[in-house]
Amino acid sequence: MSGLCQDRVVVVTGAGRGIGRAHALAFAAEGAPVVVNDVDADTTAQVVAEIEDRGGKAAAHTGDIADWAGAEALIGTALEHFGRLDVLVNNAGFVRDRMLVNLGEDEWDAVIRVHLKGHFAPLRHAAQHWRSEAKAGRAPDARVINTSSGAGLLGSVGQGNYSAAKAGIAGLTVVAAAELARYGVTVNAIAPAARTRMTEGVFAETMARPDDGFDAMAPENVSPLVVWLGSAESAHVTGRVFEVEGGKVALAQGWRHGPAVDKKNRWEPAELGPVVAGLLERAPEPEPVYGAS
Incomplete structure (x- = not known):
């Protein structure tokens, strides 16, 4: 490996399995000490052991990162074990898929909590630390990589709660990028597609493992971009959302100002009706919602 993130201390949430585990291993392979977070203590310990068996450095955190004190303890684990924090990868999440007419309040609250608050709380405590470092004259060269989704960018039938949470994460990313730039912190997001426990029911038809050759849905395909975004090389990139699938990396285009008509007075x-029709004629068709017929 290149040592791209040599000695850069990295926190990865939801790192016990799937994409998060792949991120933790990939950062460690590039020389980064890694705090491995997951509420499953057994899988967390396994990933820590795997990193250490390969000659890397790792520490475990098994707290709830959507809990305010748990998120604070997560950042504290990096500082306690490795003396600094350079990269926060917000990845933890789960799904509770239902059509809107069947979606329960508890299912809405749980998904919004783990995804959206589970991004905000660690980010908030990490940002507070980096601001303190900057004010003390120790300018950070820090990175945040959030995890949105195609569902958050385009919507996904049967995933109203998940889509809303992931759209919120994309919005949080651009705001955090604007606010934290003064402290030497960049904030970007990825929208990955890969085979995990969370996506098995969504991408079942496209997730078969190949008999040989390149496995386009392997979680490990997502991590190289995340590692690069966590490196010193990415200092000029912030406030962006990248789609990642297999060997494909794409820059997502978010909401932009489109065609407009200004009467310079209040409309009746x-x-x-004709005004809106004219705007629609001049605008591109929106991308289809995933799963829409």
């Missing part, structure tokens, strides 16, 4: 409701 009856006037707006």
Whole structure:
């Protein structure tokens, strides 16, 4: 390996399995000490042991990162074990898929909590640390990589709660990028597609493992971009969302100002039918929602 992240201390949430585990191993392979977070203590310990068996450095954190004190303890684990924090990878999440007419309040709350608050709380405590470092004259060269989703960018039928949470993460990313730039922190997001326990029911038809050759849905395909975004090389990139699938890396285009008509006065409701029709004619068709017929 190149040592791209040599001695850069990295925190990865939801790192016991799937994409998070792949991130933790990939960062460690590039020389980074890694805090491995997952609520499953057994899988967390396994990933820590795997990193250490390969000659790397790792520490475990098994707290709930959507809990305020748990998120604070997560950042504290990096500082306690390795003396610094350079990269936060927010990855933890799960799904509770339902059509909207069947979606329960508890299923909505749980998904919003683990994804959206589970991104905000670690980010908030990491940002507080980096701001303190900057004010003390120790300018950070820090990175945050959040995990959105194609569902958050385009929507996904049967995943209203998940889509809303992931869209919120994309919005949080651009705000954090703008606010934290003054402290030497970049904030980007990825929207990955890979085979995990969380996606098996969504991408069942496309997730068969190949008999040989390149496995386009392997979680390990997502991690190289995340590692690069966590490196010193990526200091000029912030406020961006990248889609990653197999060997494909794409820059997502978010909401942008489109066609406009300005009357320079208040519209009457009856006037707006032709106005809206004209705007729609001048605008590109929206991308289809995943799963829409």
